[in-house]
Amino acid sequence: MSCYIVNKADTAYAELTTRGTVCNFDDRRGTWNIWNASLFLDGAEDLVMKRYNFMYFSSLKSSHVSSVIIKEVMKLHPSLHDYTHKSDVEFRITIELGELGQTSAPLKTKLFDAKSGQLLVERFLKLVFIDNETRRPVNNPEWFLNKHSHIQGIPPELSKMPLPEQPMEVYEYRTVVRYSDLDSNYHANYSLYVKSCMDCVTTASIDKKLVHFSGDICCYPVTFLSVDFLGESFVGDQILIAMWQHSEKVNEFMFFIYKDADKKKLTYVICQFGLEKMFSRSMPPVSKM
Numbered sequence: 001m002s003c004y005i006v007n008k009a010d011t012a013y014a015e016l017t018t019r020g021t022v023c024n025f026d027d028r029r030g031t032w033n034i035w036n037a038s039l040f041l042d043g044a045e046d047l048v049m050k051r052y053n054f055m056y057f058s059s060l061k062s063s064h065v066s067s068v069i070i071k072e073v074m075k076l077h078p079s080l081h082d083y084t085h086k087s088d089v090e091f092r093i094t095i096e097l098g099e100l101g102q103t104s105a106p107l108k109t110k111l112f113d114a115k116s117g118q119l120l121v122e123r124f125l126k127l128v129f130i131d132n133e134t135r136r137p138v139n140n141p142e143w144f145l146n147k148h149s150h151i152q153g154i155p156p157e158l159s160k161m162p163l164p165e166q167p168m169e170v171y172e173y174r175t176v177v178r179y180s181d182l183d184s185n186y187h188a189n190y191s192l193y194v195k196s197c198m199d200c201v202t203t204a205s206i207d208k209k210l211v212h213f214s215g216d217i218c219c220y221p222v223t224f225l226s227v228d229f230l231g232e233s234f235v236g237d238q239i240l241i242a243m244w245q246h247s248e249k250v251n252e253f254m255f256f257i258y259k260d261a262d263k264k265k266l267t268y269v270i271c272q273f274g275l276e277k278m279f280s281r282s283m284p285p286v287s288k289m
Contacts, residue, residue, distance in 0.1 A: 004044050004093075009052035012097040012148060016044050017114060019090045021083055027218050029278070031081045034198065034222045034271075035191040038074060041109050041123055044093045055097055055105060056144060064132055066185050070104070070229050071126040073157040078221040078274050080111075080120040090114040099154045100145055103128050103137040106158050124157040135232065163228070163268050166256055170242040171209055173200035174260065177237045187232040193267045194227065197255045200241040201271070212250045212275065223251075224272035231266045233259055239266065251275055 008015040022040060027033035032040075049057035061067060083089060092114040098106035104126050111121040128137045175196050183189040202217040204210055213220065233239055238260035246252040255269040 004047050006048060006052060009048045009054055011054060011056055012151060014044075014048040014052065014054050014095040016048070016093045016095075017090060018044070018093065019088075021085050021087060021089070028216070029218045030084050031278075032083060033218070034074070034076070034225055035194040037076070037080065037111075037121060038072070038123065038194070039191060041093065041111060041121065045095055045107065045109060048095060054095065056147070060129055060141070060144065065129050065138060066132055067127050067129050068185065068229070069125055069190055070128055071124075071158055072190065072225070072227045072229075073124040073155075074225040075122045076221070076223050076225070077118065077120050078223060078278075079118060081221045081278055091120075097148060097151060098158075099151050100140055100148055101154070103139055105140070106154055108155055124155045126158045157226075163265075164254065166242060167244050170244045171200065171204045173203055173241040173243070175199070175239055175241070177233050177235050177239065179235050182235060187234055188237075190227065190229060190267075192233075193229075193257055193269065194225070196239065196241050196257065197243070197253075197269050197271060200243050200255065201253055204243065210245055213273070217273070219277045221274040221278055222271060223274050224270070226270040228268040229266075230268065231259070231264050233266055237261070 004016045004018045006014065006016050021032065022036070045054075048054040053059075057067075092112040094110045096108045098108060105128070107125040107127065109123045109125070110119060112119055129140070130136060131138050173196070177188045177192065181188045181192040198217065201210075205213045205215060205217045208214065240258045240260045242256045242258070244254055246254070251274070252270065252272045255267075255271070256265060257267040257269070258264060259266055
């Protein structure tokens with residue numbers, strides 16, 4: 001079991017170390033899956049926000065205001081997928097606050113192998129605080145903007161980009177939001193959307209609907225993930241995932257996730273995979289239920 005040790009923390013920067021990975025963060029291949037790698041970094045960020053007042057978090061959050069993620073981008077080195085819960089490894093995590101917007105706060109978090117120095121994950125988040133009743137963003141307080149006015153530069157990875165047109169031919173997959181998918185805001189945690197996309201592309205791969213990829217998709221390393229959060233879903237909501245493969249970059253997949261009842265867009269996801277299968281652990285044959 002991993003334990004975070006805070007080596008340095010102020011309101012705009014933090015550095016932590018941790019030994020080992022978390023048991024049950026692995027997938028059926030035995031290595032880290034993409035959403036749990038993200039949750040692993042969440043744990044570090046949550047610790048410095050709540051105990052060490054990173055971002056003046058305790059002053060910004062209240063019973064009337066919650067923080068939500070509206071965009072996440074992850075760049076992953078393929079060797080991340082070599083680690084298992086049995087790996088004797090020490091990680092170093094750094095967390096930086098970027099230039100504040102009127103309602104947003106960008107974060108850049110990096111995960112390193114502390115011994116080799118290899119950068120394993122670079123993650124960019126855009127956070128906003130929302131009114132719990134209206135579910136609308138609230139402006140950052142003036143004192144908060146002034147405290148960090150010296151921080152310049154918004155990561156280009158978090159730039160707002162127009163959403164693409166969905167093609168006519170897509171692969172569809174459906175699922176439902178369960179109580180176990182909810183977070184402390186009582187809406188579906190963002191990990192549900194990533195899991196659903198991985199289930200969708202895995203099903204398509206096993207159904208032989210993809211170019212190049214075949215069998216269980218978790219045999220291919222995820223190298224890039226981008227998620228734009230466009231709406232909320234709640235327990236019992238039926239959701240529809242529409243997926244298509246890039247016509248030229250065959251390692252790239254795009255997903256729109258909709259609330260099935262009214263076709264409201266919930267997320268837009270881009271995911272890239274390595275083209276070579278990983279064979280560090282033998283996989284049993286996959287059969288459809």
